[in-house]
């Protein structure tokens with residue numbers, strides 16, 4: 698991904714793609730305290746650009762990292778980098794990290810840097826349903842990690858979980874939390890259709906995804922009852938449909954969790970269609 702034409706926004710300027718580099722002694726490379734975002738571009742427009750940019754600021758604040766560019770400046774920067782790469786559909790990756798000024802564990806004295814890159818990234822799973830494998834890695838308690846932050850360090854768990862699932866022939870991991878409750882996939886939130894109602898775990902130790910919130914809104918608007926609650930893995934056989942939501946995966950049906958199969962049912966299909974329509978509206 699580092700060797701291509703195009704431009705990346707780096708600390709206030711559009712620079713050639715290959716020149717968007719950082720120093721090996723950057724604090725965040727050593728201690729995992731970068732924060733990032735993922736948004737999608739549909740028809741030349743970034744879906745929920747303000748919400749994503751505000752979340753980047755919130756993620757930083759949760760790590761006591763003040764991002765030195767306002768939400769308004771970062772939104773303009775995002776539009777400039779989309780235009781500068783001539784992209785109408787794709788993915789946006791803003792990231793903020795601490796520089797190489799000092800390298801103790803304390804971050805005091807580091808300078809925060811920001812980059813925004815965009816690239817084409819077609820539908821993750823197209824319209825295919827995916828299989829999830831229960832992971833041995835558990836989402837940590839909010840008392841152990843800044844779980845509401847899209848913090849790079851937290852993705853160590855996601856990468857381990859996901860790669861183990863893929864090695865076992867699945868597409869993604871099914872993650873429980875520190876209490877043993879159902880949490881999420883590795884980059885997407887989970888929903889279960891149970892007797893015509895939509896059930897989803899309370900987002901109290903993982904990201905309350907923007908797509909999750911959008912899909913809850915779509916479901917409620919069409920009269921579906923949405924219940925956010927603690928969900929335990931022994932309830933899973935009671936679900937008729939399962940799907941995941943996220944910026945990258947959009948609304949993707951789940952055809953199995955471990956060896957329990959699910960149908961791609963009517964509620965999943967209609968929310969998929971409504972989400973696809975909304976993002977291009």
Ligand code: PMP
Nearest residue numbers: 884885886904906907908943944
């Ligand atoms: N959980 C995790 C761990 C994620 O990385 C993401 C993707 N940002 C999500 C959930 C879904 O969030 P969103 O719908 O805002 O993309």
